[in-house]
Amino acid sequence: MTDPTPSDRLLDWYDRHRRTLPWRAAAGTCADPYHVWLSEIMLQQTTVVTVIPYFQRFLARWPTIHELAAADLDDVLTQWQGLGYYARARNLHKCAQVVSANHGGEFPTTESALLALPGIGAYTAAALTSIAFDKRAVVVDGNVERVVARLFALTDPLPGVKKTVKEHADRLTPDRRPGDHAQAMMDLGATVCTPTSPKCDLCPILAHCLGRQQGIAADLPRRAPRKTRPTRHGVIFWLQRKDGAVLLRRRPPTGLLGGMMELPGTDWREGEAWREAEARQQAPTEARWRLLPGSIRHTFTHFHLVLTVMAGQCAQSPSGPPSGTWVKREDFGSQALPTVMRKAIDHAMAGTAKS
Ligand code: SF4
16 A cells, blocks of 8 residues: 555545635535635735635625626725725626626636636636636645745745745645645645644644754745835825815726725825925815824835825815815715725824814
């Protein structure tokens, strides 16, 4: 009898220790592709714990891909609030429309056809092929990357070592139950082969692990030092009408936070903070602007942002109305406002309540 392969051991372990997740099918059945796709898009850049309530809310509201396709984009962006990376939400909506209109609501079952859909990159195509259709594909997320780097003692740093990780992950992937293999690797990374202090004593592939044998597992994968993020500065304008409504505007459809709502503001520039007089020139209208004490900090992938807030009032019906939408405070909840703007609104409300 031949010795069990790492994948045999992993599948055996998975049958006993698999995580119960709302998008996962019961053992021995295939997951709903809509659920897998939705969860995988949401899981990019964030954790399972964060995603679960979003996933449940999306499904309760749009139980099928046809319903998501027919949804208003603003509703989708509003429900997405807090997950960040809003381009993903826009692509999610676009993808639902394409699958609904061009594929009868069924996701295509090959990686190449999946890759042609909006917002589906190499990772998501592989995950769907494998998990939803149980076809062989090489699925490498952050968890898998860590397990593979340790298992094969890959000491070159990320991101350079990614190609080698993928080659090893490919060799590990079996023809039998490829979807379960992919999920077993993810679960192992999430629960046993954790970023710090891997629980090697509980690991089903301990006997194969070169990183463990060499005593370097916990230090892997190595990472090239991150470039430091620059800091950008901006000023935003909290303009209130006499009836309490506040001026919001929509960001351009593409680019950072594309299509989301925001408080009007200056550009976000690197280097020097804005001087008050200079910022006023970009205010949405003339008003007695007042700089509120303190600032808001927010970090995007490529930069830190520091925002200050200037507050002003204008007449009930200002002549030459500034462009944008007047929104009552109680209606902020239904606006597609990104986290950075929610922070700015909290800051403005606290600052103006004191005066
Ligand atoms: Fe990770 Fe330890 Fe298992 Fe190696 S033996 S894969 S380091 S948990």
